Amino acid sequence: MARWEPGARERLIVAAVDLFTEQGYDATTVAQIAERAGVTKSTFFRHFPDKRELLVAGQETLSRLLAEGIAEAPVSAGPLEAVAAGLERASSAMGPMNRELGPRLKAAVAASAELQGRDALKSVSLAAAMTTALVTRGVPDPTAHLAGELGVLAFKRGYAEWSESDRDSEDELAQHTLKALDELQAASASLG
Amino acid sequence: MARWEPGARERLIVAAVDLFTEQGYDATTVAQIAERAGVTKSTFFRHFPDKRELLVAGQETLSRLLAEGIAEAPVSAGPLEAVAAGLERASSAMGPMNRELGPRLKAAVAASAELQGRDALKSVSLAAAMTTALVTRGVPDPTAHLAGELGVLAFKRGYAEWSESDRDSEDELAQHTLKALDELQAASASLG
Numbered sequence: 001m002a003r004w005e006p007g008a009r010e011r012l013i014v015a016a017v018d019l020f021t022e023q024g025y026d027a028t029t030v031a032q033i034a035e036r037a038g039v040t041k042s043t044f045f046r047h048f049p050d051k052r053e054l055l056v057a058g059q060e061t062l063s064r065l066l067a068e069g070i071a072e073a074p075v076s077a078g079p080l081e082a083v084a085a086g087l088e089r090a091s092s093a094m095g096p097m098n099r100e101l102g103p104r105l106k107a108a109v110a111a112s113a114e115l116q117g118r119d120a121l122k123s124v125s126l127a128a129a130m131t132t133a134l135v136t137r138g139v140p141d142p143t144a145h146l147a148g149e150l151g152v153l154a155f156k157r158g159y160a161e162w163s164e165s166d167r168d169s170e171d172e173l174a175q176h177t178l179k180a181l182d183e184l185q186a187a188s189a190s191l192g
Numbered sequence: 193m194a195r196w197e198p199g200a201r202e203r204l205i206v207a208a209v210d211l212f213t214e215q216g217y218d219a220t221t222v223a224q225i226a227e228r229a230g231v232t233k234s235t236f237f238r239h240f241p242d243k244r245e246l247l248v249a250g251q252e253t254l255s256r257l258l259a260e261g262i263a264e265a266p267v268s269a270g271p272l273e274a275v276a277a278g279l280e281r282a283s284s285a286m287g288p289m290n291r292e293l294g295p296r297l298k299a300a301v302a303a304s305a306e307l308q309g310r311d312a313l314k315s316v317s318l319a320a321a322m323t324t325a326l327v328t329r330g331v332p333d334p335t336a337h338l339a340g341e342l343g344v345l346a347f348k349r350g351y352a353e354w355s356e357s358d359r360d361s362e363d364e365l366a367q368h369t370l371k372a373l374d375e376l377q378a379a380s381a382s383l384g
Binding site: 005078079080113114116117118120121123142143145146147149150151157170180183184185189190191 | 224272306
């Protein structure tokens with residue numbers, strides 16, 4: 001039972017992820033996705049250039065939110081505090097649909113080499129957005145690079161935990177991503 | 193002028209990277225690669241399943257060497273010391289051909305979305321190999337995960353530096369990957 005009121009864009013994403021999981025990514029056509037979502041093919045193309053981009057449609061938004069949060073952190077904030085501000089900003093934009101899609105998305109990606117490549121590129125791009133935002137704050141490389149990578153790890157770990165846990169609970173994504181960042185920071189102290 | 197004596201496999205890799213750069217990845221066929229390398233198509237297929245895999249052919253070997261180096265590090269070694277042992281083992285397997293290919297490979301990957309995806313997946317797979325080897329040594333998660341990611345960052349930074357610097361010098365890849373790991377470790381102390 002859906003926990004949100006989906007518009008055409010959301011219905012297309014849900015339909016695509018379900019079809020990818022049921023019959024595989026390669027065997028799924030844009031026409032089938034549109035039909036399952038109850039919209040026309042032209043509606044599909046108003047929202048997405050192709051079926052692959054559909055799965056990573058949130059990437060630009062996510063990159064922008066992460067970078068904005070980092071840019072607007074207090075001047076006194078260290079690199080990881082700035083990353084935490086980025087995670088908080090981006091996490092707050094993710095609602096029930098993102099949570100419900102998590103496990104299905106994971107299954108679809110696991111079943112397709114092409115989606116795995118696209119998903120890996122998404123991580124690269126999020127890390128680059130955070131690294132650039134940190135460099136703009138004056139954080140030197142490789143500290144900025146490392147902090148950007150930690151930010152991606154924290155986001156992915158937090159998102160996995162949030163979307164795999166009890167979806168009726170009221171906890172928000174930000175709690176999980178910030179906790180993951182804390183754990184990674186603690187881990188970095190025991191590396192030597 | 194080639195600095196190594198290439199066999200069929202090496203000639204195929206060099207021919208493919210050059211063709212990808214000259215005319216694009218999509219426009220390049222297996223037949224063209226084989227012709228440029230002076231071998232038959234069946235020789236190509238004895239070495240690689242397709243043109244995409246050709247570019248990441250070293251991935252399994254690299255993963256295995258990284259994991260072996262980590263597994264065989266002294267019991268007393270901390271997570272990053274074990275990663276350093278993995279980097280040393282893997283780096284020592286890379287010779288003049290790998291160095292010479294670096295910049296050309298970078299250009300080919302930059303020009304193709306598909307190769308970017310495959311390249312990003314390669315990083316994911318190297319990190320996973322190191323993380324698993326560290327967990328087997330008893331390193332707890334997320335420290336193992338973090339150390340594996342640092343290992344990939346160090347390998348990539350070191351390889352870029354090595355393959356972009358004076359190729360007539362005698363320095364070996366290991367010097368660069370180990371220096372990059374040291375820098376990342378220092379950077380992790382200034383994250384907070």
